Amino acid sequence: MDYSFSQEQLAYKEKVIAFAKEAFPESYLEADLNSVFSKEAWMKCAEFGLQGLAIPKEYGGTGDEIDLITACLAMEGLGYACRDNGLAFGINAQLWTVEYPIVLFGTEEQKKKYLPRMAAGEWMGCHALSEPDAGSDVYSMKTTATKVDGGYLLNGHKHYITFGPVGDVILVFATTDPNKGAWGITAFMVEKGMKGFTQGENRPKMGLRTVPFGDLFFEDCFVPEENRLGPEGAGWSITNSSLEHDRCTILAGQLGTMQYQLEETVAYVRKRKQYGQAIGKFQSVSNRVADMKLRLELSKLLLYKVAWMKNKGETSMMESALLKLYMSESFIESSLDAIRNHGAPGYISEFEVERNLRDAVGGVIYAGTSDIQRNIISKLLGL
Amino acid sequence: MIEELSRYITEDLINDPDFGTLETDEDLLGSGLLDSLGMMRLVGFIENNYGIKVPTEDLTMENFMSVETIEKYVNSKK
Ligand SMILES: Cc1cc2nc3c(=O)[nH]c(=O)nc-3n(C[C@H](O)[C@H](O)[C@H](O)COP(=O)(O)OP(=O)(O)OC[C@H]3O[C@@H](n4cnc5c(N)ncnc54)[C@H](O)[C@@H]3O)c2cc1C
Numbered sequence: 001m002d003y004s005f006s007q008e009q010l011a012y013k014e015k016v017i018a019f020a021k022e023a024f025p026e027s028y029l030e031a032d033l034n035s036v037f038s039k040e041a042w043m044k045c046a047e048f049g050l051q052g053l054a055i056p057k058e059y060g061g062t063g064d065e066i067d068l069i070t071a072c073l074a075m076e077g078l079g080y081a082c083r084d085n086g087l088a089f090g091i092n093a094q095l096w097t098v099e100y101p102i103v104l105f106g107t108e109e110q111k112k113k114y115l116p117r118m119a120a121g122e123w124m125g126c127h128a129l130s131e132p133d134a135g136s137d138v139y140s141m142k143t144t145a146t147k148v149d150g151g152y153l154l155n156g157h158k159h160y161i162t163f164g165p166v167g168d169v170i171l172v173f174a175t176t177d178p179n180k181g182a183w184g185i186t187a188f189m190v191e192k193g194m195k196g197f198t199q200g201e202n203r204p205k206m207g208l209r210t211v212p213f214g215d216l217f218f219e220d221c222f223v224p225e226e227n228r229l230g231p232e233g234a235g236w237s238i239t240n241s242s243l244e245h246d247r248c249t250i251l252a253g254q255l256g257t258m259q260y261q262l263e264e265t266v267a268y269v270r271k272r273k274q275y276g277q278a279i280g281k282f283q284s285v286s287n288r289v290a291d292m293k294l295r296l297e298l299s300k301l302l303l304y305k306v307a308w309m310k311n312k313g314e315t316s317m318m319e320s321a322l323l324k325l326y327m328s329e330s331f332i333e334s335s336l337d338a339i340r341n342h343g344a345p346g347y348i349s350e351f352e353v354e355r356n357l358r359d360a361v362g363g364v365i366y367a368g369t370s371d372i373q374r375n376i377i378s379k380l381l382g383l
Numbered sequence: 384m385i386e387e388l389s390r391y392i393t394e395d396l397i398n399d400p401d402f403g404t405l406e407t408d409e410d411l412l413g414s415g416l417l418d419s420l421g422m423m424r425l426v427g428f429i430e431n432n433y434g435i436k437v438p439t440e441d442l443t444m445e446n447f448m449s450v451e452t453i454e455k456y457v458n459s460k461k
Contacts, residue, residue: 104439139419181413183444230440236412237442240419313436315427317420376420382398 003304009070016077019048024082028210031084032355035202035209037166041087046121050074054095054245055103060116066103068245071095072252072307079256083352085359086210088253093162094118096245098125098171101187101238105230110189114169126167128158128216129239136372139182139236143218145174151225152176154188154196154218164214165202168192172218173235185235189227196221207358247320247367248306251327254363255303258296258334261356265289265338272343279341288337295330302326318380325373328363335360384433384457388450391428396421407450422447429453435460 023044031038045051053071055061063070078088102114117123134141143156154174161167170190177184190197200215230238266289269280279285302323309316335357339346346353364370389405396417397405411417417425426437426447435457441447446456 180444181410181415182419183410183413183448231443233444234440236419237439240423240442241439315423315430317423317427379420380424382395 003301003308005069005073009067009073012070013073013077016048016050016074017081020078020081023048024084024087026083027352028084028355029350029352032209033349035204035212037086037202037210037212038084041084042090042124043121045078045087045091046119049119050078050091051094051099051121052119054099055115055119059103059111060119062119066100068249068311069307072249072303075249075252076256076259079253079258080260081256084210085253085257085356086208088256089208089250089362090163090211092250092253093127093246094125096249097127097242098169100245101171101229101242102189104241105187105234105238107226109226110229114189118169123168124163124166126161126163126170126216127242128161128164128170128172130160131156131158136369138239139185141173141175141185143172143174144178145176145186145188145223147176148222152186152188152223152228154190154221154223156218158216158218160203160213161216162211162213164216165199165212167199170197170216171229172216173239174218176232180233182236183233185239186232187229187235187238188223189229190218190221190223191227194221194223206361207355208362209358243367244316244320245310247324248303248310248316250367251299251303251323251363252307254327254331254360255296255299257356257359258292258299258331261334261338262289262292262296264353265292265341269341285341288341292334292337295334299323299327299330318377321368321373321376321380324368325370325377328360329370331360331363332357384454385450387432388425388429388453392417392425392450395428396424405450409450410448411450413444413448425453429457433457433461 049062052062145152175184176186196219198217202212345351
C-alpha cells in the first residue's frame with residue numbers, strides 16, 4: 001500500500017490552511033454560545049473553491065476532476081486551521097450527500113441548475129433521510145411521494161437535518177411504493193419556497209452549534225417530475241454511495257482538529273507550571289498526550305487508507321466502518337484528555353477547549369452510530 | 384451462476400440455519416432478506432467472481448432484485 005500523496009494534493013492542503021488562518025477568527029465563543037451560522041464564512045469557502053470539490057469543472061467545480069484524496073486533505077486542512085468545527089462538517093455534508101448524488105444521478109438540466117449555484121455558495125444543500133420513526137433503520141421511512149399529473153405529491157416529516165432551517169435545495173428521500181421496501185425509495189430535489197414545504201426553526205444542540213439543524217415538513221408538496229433525481233427506486237443506491245463518501249471525508253475535518261488539539265495541548269502542558277515544574281513533566285499528564293498522539297496517528301492511517309481505496313474505486317466496507325467507529329470515538333477520548341490536561345480552563349467555555357468535546361459527540365451518532373459500525377464490522381467477520 | 388449466487392447468499396449473507404431454500408425470483412433487498420450491507424457484500428462478491436465492475440447507477444431493482452435478475456445483469460455486462 002502506498003498512501004503517498006501527489007505534490008498537488010499536498011500543496012492544496014497547505015493552501016487551505018493558509019486561507020483558513022487568514023479568513024476565520026480565532027474565537028468562536030459567541031457563535032457557539034448563540035448558535036450563530038455565518039453565511040459570510042460559507043461564502044468565503046465557496047470563493048476559495050471548497051464547495052466545488054465534489055463537482056466537475058464544467059459545472060463550476062474546483063479541480064480538473066473530483067478527487068477524494070484532495071477533498072479529504074482539504075477538509076483536514078480546514079479542520080486544522082479553522083476553529084469552527086461546524087464549517088468543515090457542513091461543507092462536507094453538502095459535498096458528498098447533495099452535490100455528489102447530483103453529479104452521479106442528475107440530468108444535464110439538474111446539474112446545470114444546482115451544481116454551479118452550490119459551488120458558488122449561493123445555494124445551500126441538505127440531505128433529508130432521517131424521520132421520527134426512521135433513524136438507524138432509515139429505509140423504514142414513512143414519507144411518501146404519490147405520482148400525480150406532471151410530478152409527485154410529497155407528504156411526511158424529516159428531522160435532524162443539517163442546514164434544514166436554511167437550506168435552499170433539499171435532497172429528500174420518500175417512498176414511491178411502500179410494497180417494494182428499500183427498492184421503493186426515490187430521491188427528489190425540493191426547493192425552498194415550494195408550496196407545501198416548510199422548514200422548521202434551528203433546534204439547539206450540544207455541539208456543532210454553528211450549523212443550523214432542524215425539521216422539514218411536506219404537506220401535499222408538489223414536486224415536478226424534472227426534480228426527481230434518478231429513476232423511481234434509485235433512492236437506495238443514491239443513499240448508499242453518498243453515505244460511503246460522507247463517512248470517509250466527514251472525519252477528515254476532525255483529523256485536522258485532532259492535530260490542532262494535540263499541538264495546543266502540548267503547548268499548554270509545557271507552559272503551565274505546578275509544583276515548580278511544567279505539568280507535562282508529570283507522567284500522568286504526558287501519558288494522556290501520548291494517547292492523543294496514538295489516536296491521531298491511527299485515525300490518520302485509517303482515513304488515508306479508506307480515501308486511497310475509494311480513489312482507486314475499491315469497496316471499503318470494513319475499512320470505512322473501522323474508520324468511522326475508531327475516529328469518532330477517538331475524538332471524544334482525545335477531547336476529554338485535552339480537558340483533563342488543562343484542568344479548569346479546559347472545562348470553562350471561555351478557553352474554548354471544551355467545545356471540541358461537545359462537537360465530537362455528534363460523530364458517534366450521525367452517518368451511522370458507533371453501534372451500527374460495530375454491527376457492520378462483526379457481520380463482515382461472519383457473525 | 385445461479386447456484387453459486389444462491390449458495391453465497393444463503394450461507395454467507397443470510398447465515399441462518401433455520402432458513403429454508405432461496406427462490407431464484409425472491410426479492411432480496413425489498414423483502415428485507417438482505418440489508419444494505421448484505422447487498423453491498425453481494426455486489427463485492429459479483430465483482431470479484433465475475434470480473435465486472437458494478438457502477439452505482441446500476442444498483443436498481445431491475446438488475447439486483449433477485450438471483451435471476453442478477454444473473455441476467457451479469458451476463459449482459461460480460
Ligand atoms: C449532528 C447531526 C447531524 C445530522 N444530520 C443529518 C442530516 O443532514 N440528514 C439526515 O437525514 N439525518 C441527519 N442526522 C440524523 C442521524 O442520521 C441519526 O441521528 C442517526 O441515523 C441515528 O438515528 P436516531 O437518532 O433516530 O437513533 P436511533 O436509531 O433511534 O438509535 C438510538 C440508539 O439505538 C442504537 N441502535 C439502533 N439500532 C441498532 C441496531 N440495529 N444495533 C445496535 N444498536 C442500535 C443506536 O446505536 C443508538 O445508540 C444527524 C444527526 C446528528 C447528530
